[in-house]
Amino acid sequence: MQTSERIRKVEAVIITHKDFGEADRLIRLFSLEHGKLSAIAKGARKIRSRKAAHIEPFTYTSLVLAKGQSFWIITQADTKAGYPNIREDLRKTAKAAYILELADHLTGDEQPEPAIFHLITETLQRIDSVQDPFNAILNFEFRLLDFTGFRPDLFHCVGCHKEIQPQDQFFSVQQGGVLCPECAKLGGSLIPVSQNTLKYLRHFQRSAYSRLDEIKVDENTGREIDRVLGTYISSITERKLNSPEFLNQINHLGKNSV
Numbered sequence: 710m711q712t713s714e715r716i717r718k719v720e721a722v723i724i725t726h727k728d729f730g731e732a733d734r735l736i737r738l739f740s741l742e743h744g745k746l747s748a749i750a751k752g753a754r755k756i757r758s759r760k761a762a763h764i765e766p767f768t769y770t771s772l773v774l775a776k777g778q779s780f781w782i783i784t785q786a787d788t789k790a791g792y793p794n795i796r797e798d799l800r801k802t803a804k805a806a807y808i809l810e811l812a813d814h815l816t817g818d819e820q821p822e823p824a825i826f827h828l829i830t831e832t833l834q835r836i837d838s839v840q841d842p843f844n845a846i847l848n849f850e851f852r853l854l855d856f857t858g859f860r861p862d863l864f865h866c867v868g869c870h871k872e873i874q875p876q877d878q879f880f881s882v883q884q885g886g887v888l889c890p891e892c893a894k895l896g897g898s899l900i901p902v903s904q905n906t907l908k909y910l911r912h913f914q915r916s917a918y919s920r921l922d923e924i925k926v927d928e929n930t931g932r933e934i935d936r937v938l939g940t941y942i943s944s945i946t947e948r949k950l951n952s953p954e955f956l957n958q959i960n961h962l963g964k965n966s967v
């Protein structure tokens with residue numbers, strides 16, 4: 710922890726918590742002001758803990774943090790949004806966990822990312838309030854890829870840079886975009902992407918969430934979108950998780966105590 714501050718007031722979304730010591734919890738949070746942080750909630754596992762409900766995963770909370778030796782200590786916590794439907798519906802719980810995990814993997818510790826913070830709170834609100842969060846998740850994925858520098862090219866072939874024509878194409882995970890049928894003949898690890906699926910992918914990439922209200926993606930197209938984008942995103946997070954910077958962070962965390 711390289712800071713001379715003693716106290717921080719932050720707005721944060723709780724990513725995960727895990728047991729720490731006898732009665733405490735170690736919280737991973739994504740804050741508006743400082744990006745990702747780890748903090749200790751002392752006594753949070755005691756039955757009478759007043760803090761416990763405010764630091765459950767997915768909660769959007771106002772926190773006061775005091776500087777400890779290696780971690781911040783949570784001294785006050787007040788829920789701003791609890792997203793009750795996310796907690797009650799397992800399918801929504803899984804979606805909320807997915808977007809937080811993705812944001813966690815693609816951002817560094819203590820690096821303020823206000824645009825990503827707002828994207829997280831908006832997306833949690835959408836997952837909580839709509840019946841089918843498919844569009845909300847896809848919107849989240851595209852915006853997060855934009856903000857982290859991994860925007861896939863869906864308009865020009867990533868091999869020959871020619872404009873993509875209206876026909877079935879391929880997606881290259883390694884090159885991060887669409888490959889025209891000519892370039893695809895050269896081989897590599899490619900996912901077929903139909904003209905129809907590409908149309909939806911482009912629309913989601915280019916449009917604000919407010920313009921997606923009317924869009925209803927059929928099941929087959931949804932599966933194809935998931936296959937293309939899911940494989941691309943997994944390859945990015947794998948690269949990130951194996952990066953020297955990330956491995957250093959893990960080693961560093963392992964050596965610390967409160």
Ligand SMILES: [Zn+2]
Nearest residue numbers: 866869889892
């Ligand atoms: Zn090409």
